[in-house]
Amino acid sequence: MENHAVLVDLSKCIGCRGCxxxxxxxxxxxxxxxxxxxxxxxxxRRNAKTYMLIxxxxxxxxxxxxxxxxxxxxxxxxxxxxxxxxTVGALIKREDGPVVYDTEKCIGCRYCMYAxxxxxxxxxxxxxxxxxxxxxxxxxxxxxxxxxSCTKTCPPGALKYGTREAMLDVAYNRIYTNPGKYIKHVxxxxxxxxxxxxxxxxxxxxxxxFPKLPERSDVELSHTVMHLTPTIAGGMAxxxxxxxxxxxxxxxxxxxxxxxxxxxxxxx
Amino acid sequence: MLSKIWKEAFRQPLWxxxxxxxxxxxxxxxxxxxxxxxxxxxxxxxxxPWGIWIGFDLFMVAFSGGAFTLATIVYIFQIEELHKxxxxxxxxxxxxxLSVLAILAFDLGRWDRAYHFVIYPNIxxxxxxxxxxxxxxxxxxxxxxSPVLFHKLGWDRALAFVKRITIPLVIxxxxxxxxxxxxxxxxxxxxxxxxxxxxxxxFVSLLFFVSAIAAGMATIVCATTLxxxxxxxxxxxxxxxxxxxxxxxxxxxxxxxxxxxxxGAGEFALIWSSGNYSLLFLGExxxxxxxxxxxxxxxxxxxxxxxxxLSGQxxxxxxLLNRFNTTWLGFLPxxxxxxxPSWMEVAIQAGVLAATVVVYSLAAHYLPLFEDEHxxxxxxxxxx
Numbered sequence: 001m002e003n004h005a006v007l008v009d010l011s012k013c014i015g016c017r018g019c020x021x022x023x024x025x026x027x028x029x030x031x032x033x034x035x036x037x038x039x040x041x042x043x044x045r046r047n048a049k050t051y052m053l054i055x056x057x058x059x060x061x062x063x064x065x066x067x068x069x070x071x072x073x074x075x076x077x078x079x080x081x082x083x084x085x086x087t088v089g090a091l092i093k094r095e096d097g098p099v100v101y102d103t104e105k106c107i108g109c110r111y112c113m114y115a116x117x118x119x120x121x122x123x124x125x126x127x128x129x130x131x132x133x134x135x136x137x138x139x140x141x142x143x144x145x146x147x148x149s150c151t152k153t154c155p156p157g158a159l160k161y162g163t164r165e166a167m168l169d170v171a172y173n174r175i176y177t178n179p180g181k182y183i184k185h186v187x188x189x190x191x192x193x194x195x196x197x198x199x200x201x202x203x204x205x206x207x208x209x210f211p212k213l214p215e216r217s218d219v220e221l222s223h224t225v226m227h228l229t230p231t232i233a234g235g236m237a238x239x240x241x242x243x244x245x246x247x248x249x250x251x252x253x254x255x256x257x258x259x260x261x262x263x264x265x266x267x268x
Numbered sequence: 269m270l271s272k273i274w275k276e277a278f279r280q281p282l283w284x285x286x287x288x289x290x291x292x293x294x295x296x297x298x299x300x301x302x303x304x305x306x307x308x309x310x311x312x313x314x315x316x317p318w319g320i321w322i323g324f325d326l327f328m329v330a331f332s333g334g335a336f337t338l339a340t341i342v343y344i345f346q347i348e349e350l351h352k353x354x355x356x357x358x359x360x361x362x363x364x365x366l367s368v369l370a371i372l373a374f375d376l377g378r379w380d381r382a383y384h385f386v387i388y389p390n391i392x393x394x395x396x397x398x399x400x401x402x403x404x405x406x407x408x409x410x411x412x413x414s415p416v417l418f419h420k421l422g423w424d425r426a427l428a429f430v431k432r433i434t435i436p437l438v439i440x441x442x443x444x445x446x447x448x449x450x451x452x453x454x455x456x457x458x459x460x461x462x463x464x465x466x467x468x469x470x471f472v473s474l475l476f477f478v479s480a481i482a483a484g485m486a487t488i489v490c491a492t493t494l495x496x497x498x499x500x501x502x503x504x505x506x507x508x509x510x511x512x513x514x515x516x517x518x519x520x521x522x523x524x525x526x527x528x529x530x531x532g533a534g535e536f537a538l539i540w541s542s543g544n545y546s547l548l549f550l551g552e553x554x555x556x557x558x559x560x561x562x563x564x565x566x567x568x569x570x571x572x573x574x575x576x577x578l579s580g581q582x583x584x585x586x587x588l589l590n591r592f593n594t595t596w597l598g599f600l601p602x603x604x605x606x607x608x609p610s611w612m613e614v615a616i617q618a619g620v621l622a623a624t625v626v627v628y629s630l631a632a633h634y635l636p637l638f639e640d641e642h643x644x645x646x647x648x649x650x651x652x
């Protein structure tokens with residue numbers, strides 16, 4: 001099946017957080033007690049019970065304060081480092097886009113949390129037996145022909161779901177038909193090998209805390225090395241066996257030689 | 269039997285009892301952690317999901333590298349003078365790995381699912397490979413150590429069997445060690461976004477492997493000295509001096525690789541321009557590089573028990589700093605998150621280490637770790 005994606009047009013987001021509520025409802029996640037932190041951003045950070053968060057950024061533009069809202073969640077990478085890292089293969093990239101997570105396999109080692117370049121997986125610190133958690137692209141909805149709950153909800157149409165190719169077309173179409181409105185960068189098109197969530201914005205992504213990442217995913221290097229290691233270990237075993245054989249033979253020859261000289265000496 | 273154990277329990281050296289107390293206390297805190305979870309007991313958080321436990325685990329694996337290093341030197345290169353250090357080093361390695369497994373059990377969110385790495389393999393994962401290797405290698409270490417027990421129990425046939433498979437065991441052990449020592453480094457290959465460039469390297473696997481060999485040698489030096497001091501039983505210092513003369517070479521090779529990579533990547537200037545990271549890096553240069561390389565190059569130091577013990581400690585502190593830097597201190601900050609270990613994390617870690625010392629001390633006391641002592645009594649165990 002074709003790789004799907006969500007296009008997020010940050011210039012259209014009005015910060016209503018309808019998507020955040022829809023996410024909580026569909027995923028059946030509990031609400032958290034509101035903390036006052038001097039911002040409407042609530043909760044202050046994503047956590048195990050909040051798969052996605054609308055971030056409220058106050059930026060200065062032409063001496064005026066500008067509010068920019070950024071929806072943040074799992075980017076559903078094309079080459080997910082979390083899936084590569086996961087000890088038990090609980091994280092898997094599906095052909096149609098989502099990076100899904102099997103709660104029955106996870107052992108809670110938290111390697112994925114460091115592997116993820118976007119810092120997405122979060123841990124259930126408050127449970128006795130805890131696992132990581134993250135956005136699953138509403139795969140249960142996708143499988144029944146629906147779109148994710150957040151894109152379905154979005155009132156201003158800032159979220160759009162479709163094939164990744166089509167979403168890239170829409171993104172570039174908007175950038176080029178509205179000169180000056182957007183910065184010329186589709187975030188997620190090339191970052192770490194491409195992601196299934198794509199962003200366009202009227203302000204630079206660095207100002208919104210999006211990490212600046214290389215086009216090459218670390219996964220490539222890691223896989224090259226990982227697939228090489230067994231060969232090296234096998235080589236090591238062969239080399240050591242060979243060495244042992246050679247050294248042993250030489251020592252035995254020396255021993256024999258020593259004995260025979262001793263014998264001939266005795267015979268005299 | 270019980271009364272005999274009870275009697276022996278009071279005949280240990282004085283320093284032994286604080287360690288027992290610490291081990292019991294740490295185990296208690298550890299059980300509490302298993303019951304209530306990681307949140308209430310640790311300071312780990314979503315920005316720093318790994319803490320001192322993982323740092324210590326990585327250190328302990330390197331520390332235990334002495335076992336495969338020495339086994340290779342003794343059985344493959346057949347440098348027999350070092351054979352006498354084998355049992356002690358294998359025991360050190362075995363206890364090191366067991367402490368790693370104990371801490372991992374406390375660290376896993378679902379420790380009850382620890383066996384999942386066997387039934388749900390992910391061959392792309394460095395951590396998967398590490399888990400398998402450590403599991404198999406621990407078994408090998410137990411087998412390598414078993415002759416000591418078989419001898420004590422007088423099981424001659426089992427003894428003869430293990431003796432016959434020694435060479436294949438050593439080769440398998442060294443190969444598995446090559447795998448997991450380097451794969452522990454490979455774990456960080458996917459962390460270029462988080463690990464400071466002074467520690468992120470495409471050659472991090474090789475660096476981990478080489479540093480484990482160096483750390484392993486230092487372990488052998490320190491372990492033999494300790495057993496001399498506490499139990500008046502140890503190896504001839506000339507044997508230790510012979511071994512430690514290789515240390516500067518291993519360390520030198522390590523730094524050529526590491527500095528060479530920084531130079532090649534055009535990141536050499538980061539060594540002095542990275543603020544606190546620079547200090548941490550230079551700490552490694554001194555503790556894991558310059559200082560021990562100079563010290564172990566001097567024959568007078570190598571031949572002196574205390575001097576070589578302290579120099580070995582310097583190496584171990586150096587590798588400890590390196591593993592802490594790679595798993596914690598060398599990470600780039602994430603907004604809103606900070607980590608310093610909680611007292612319970614420290615207590616559990618200290619408890620596991622104390623338990624290791626307790627078992628080690630008991631083994632050194634009651635088991636024939638030095639072959640000289642029963643050379644005549646046990647012809648089967650004569651030099652291979």
